Amino acid sequence: MNKTKILAAILCAVIVFSAFPTPSFALSDPVGTVSGESGRFYEEMTLSDGTKTGVRYTEMKLSGTYGSGKVLRLTECDLSNTNLSIDVINCGTYTVSRNTVASAANIFSKNGKTVLSALNGDLWMTSVNSNSNVTKKTLQTTRGVMIIDREIWATQEFGMENYMNTSGAGTTASLKSAFGVTDENQPLVGAPVITVKVTNETKNTSLVSDGLNRLPAWDSLVVYNHRINSLNYALDDSYEIALTATDSAFTLDKKVTAKVSAIYPSGASVRPSIDKNTIILTARGSRASELSSYQVGDIVSFDLSLTDKFGNTDLWQNVVDAIGGHMHVMVDDKRTYYDTSSSEYPTSLIGVKDDGTVMFANVNASTNGAYKGLRFKDAYQLCSELGYNSVFYLDGGGSSAIVTLKDGTYTQRSYSADGSPRSVINAVAMVWNETPVCQEQGSLAYLTTSDELSDISPSFIPAGILERIVEGTNSLDWHYVPESKALHAEPCESTIDPFMNLDMSGFSEYIDTSLYKSVTLKLKTNIKATTQFALYYFTDAQSSIQVAETKVAPSDGDIYVTFNMAAEAGWSGLLTALRLDFFEGITSVPGQYVEIEYLAFTKTPRDLTLLKNGVFPVGTIKDYYAFKDCRGEHSYTLFTKTDSETHVKECALCGYSETEAHVKDNGTLIAPTCTSQGIVVHKCRGCQYVMETVELPPQGHSFSDGYTVDVEPTQSSPGSKSRHCLYCNEVTDVTEIPPLSSPGDVNGDGFVNSLDSNILQKIAAGTVSADITVADLNGDSQINAMDCQLIKRLLAGV
Secondary structure, three states: OOOOOOOOOOOOOOOOOOOOOOOOOOOOOOOOOOOOOOEEEEEEEEOOOOOEEEEEEEEEEEOHHHOOOEEEEEEEEEOOOOOEEEEEEEOOOOOOOOEOHHHHHHHHOOOOEEEEEEEEOOEEEHHHHOOOOOEOOOOEEEOOOEEEOOEEEEOOOOHHHHHHHOOOOOOOOOOOOEEEEEOOOOEEEEOEEEEEEEEEOOOOEEEEOOEEOOOOOOOOEEEEOOOOOOOOOEOOOOEEEEEEEOOOOOOOOOOEEEEEEEEEOOOOOOOOOOOOOEEEEEEOHHHHHHHOOOOOOOEEEEEEEEEEOOOOHHHHOOEEEEEEOOOEEEEOOEEOOOOOOOOEEOEEEEEEOOOOEEEEEEEEEOOOOOOOEEEHHHHHHHHHHOOOOEEEEEEEOOOOOEEEEEOOEEEEOOOOOOOOOOOEOEEEEEEEEOOOOOOOOOOOOHHHHOOHHHHOOOOEEEHHHHHHHEEEEEOEEEEEEOOOOEEEEEEOOOEOOOEEEEEOOOOOOOEEOOOOOEEEEEEEEOOOOOEEEEEEEEEOOOOOOEEEEEEEOOOOOOEEEEEEHHHOOOOOOEEEEEEEEEEEOOOEOEOEOEEEEEEEEEOOHHHHHHHHOOOOOOOOOOOHHHHHHHOOOOOEEEEEEOOOOEEEEEEOOOOOEEEEEOOEOOOEEEOOOOOOOEEEEEEEOOOOOEEEEEEEOOOOOOEOOOOEEEEOOOOOOOEEEEEEEOOOOOEEEEEEEOOOOOOOOOOOOOOOOHHHHHHHHHHHHOOOOOOHHHHOOOOOOOOOHHHHHHHHHHHHOO
16 A cells, blocks of 8 residues: 555646746735735726725735745735626636636626636646547536536536546546635635436436536546537547537526437447537446437436535525635635645635635746745645635646736736746636626625534544545545435445545544544445455644554444554644545455445543444434534433433434533422321433432321211111311211101101000100100191091001
């Protein structure tokens, strides 16, 4: 294995030397101090009628930190002045058209628009950068995304385009940056990825192309429209479908529909040509078979969608103009690109400040004939000193150029390494508009809130976050799989060295390597042989990237790949970047894969054991996309007690967890009885941990004042009554109730007979007394002959 590989991309150019005079400098202007500067010159740009535009041009001599013999040339504008706009200038009708930046600015300046400053874009040209296995003739396109007046001229560079078409590069395309401006004059630095979905409405089939107006690389499928040229440049081994559309221009807000008009199989002697109403599908290698079912007359639709890897997808839907470039130097004030190389390249940078100020910057030699410029390792410091928030490399090398309006003409302020300005495909311009471009500039709050990684701990990184921090790959296609919540990585070609770069700088904190002793990946793979995994790591304490390696045995289930970092001599300082190398020691081919569930850092062997047993660190996010959806409104329904003071609460939706203090509830009463104690139980409102128990004494009996009949008396048996406790079944003062008597039973023996008749006669005569209620048979409250007569009749049964 080559242990000297680094996370870098070199911007190449042809070197030709000549000489220009040295500019004069004066000191002091509003731009911040740059380390080692030895002089500066600045001026506010004005129109021919004397109107001050607020656009400032500055030149600084660099020395010391940035090396001698170089000049920083800088144009800045504030888009809150709505007469100013940022416009992308194409240097002709097609993406194959070229012009110098100065000439393009001059041609663009009409109809109330005046270019004040312009910076070159990059181009991708087969005659310079490609092997012979790409196109029949010279073909060029933009290095990245290009949008002009909402129309998408080209999508981002794709993997096989970069791998196959660049002489000796052998690496797939990494994530590229772009600068855009919305319809509300909001400047954006992002990493837009535009997807072109192609649907055969007749056959009810769909596919996703590799891009729009890109190079026709092997094993790729590219969509072309009239923006590429009137000719077709693909090799004759391509399988091509020609379609006719009413309007072949592509935007994000409309579907383009076309009809298949002709099919050109591989090897056909005639190839399709392009006009304003033509769309061509060009497929080579493995992707050609995806077009085999298409027939003349089929109706085909094209839908374009855009996502921004920096998190501003919604804003990018409203982008009017955009220009793509290379790797980003910094995002939200955080360093995002690392390189230790001391090589110098003429460099063009573009970026924004927190307040929305836009910067065009160029660093190259102070005199012509010297191929000097910015060292990649110095770019972050330079942009930080200038006070910028998000910046990326727009271009570099011999075509790097900055132009301003000077004395009524467009003058290239930077020296050209070729001796004269190069012609390029496109440029980006600061433009004065006679009529304001909008009512007011939109909010720039996104500049400091776009990166949701800023408040996430990097110690546990699930696949959704891994997707966010991939900075580029070599020979790997990768995508997030929502169903398994895993990052799928698969070789896009036969290779012995597929790898993935990870940027660790976007988190709220850096991993302190003195604390974390191992790095673990949980993954699945279909490789059926023991393989070697390598972990390259870059810290602020190292001058070069270090590497750790481990063997991985095949398995049909989950695999834990653990790197013992305690054994690594270079494991020191703060971790800034990683690179994962898969399938070392074998030739990997498409179809083999790894699916990573998470990457985690652990401090102790016990932590590693807990992790493998499914016990995750506090602060863990298990599902990043659910975390984004429920951010701020977590469903905290899962709780784990940690001790008598705290618990861990976990969101049931995304798994995000936090430690918080127990919160006592109002208590649950278990009431006392007359004879036993009661209690009040206070629990934590979240985890239900019992925090306090309060005892209550027995309350004692409380008897009623009146009696309650417990047993009703009958004629043959007594009843009973008592006083009851108001709170329980206890009774007191139990009293008997006599049996009930029947009318006529004067002697109370339970029977009415002649004895009762005799006694009743005596009562009527007044010789004895008795209970009137049983002796008064007719109920007239008197005992007399009538009662005696009634009892005789009762006894007679009459």
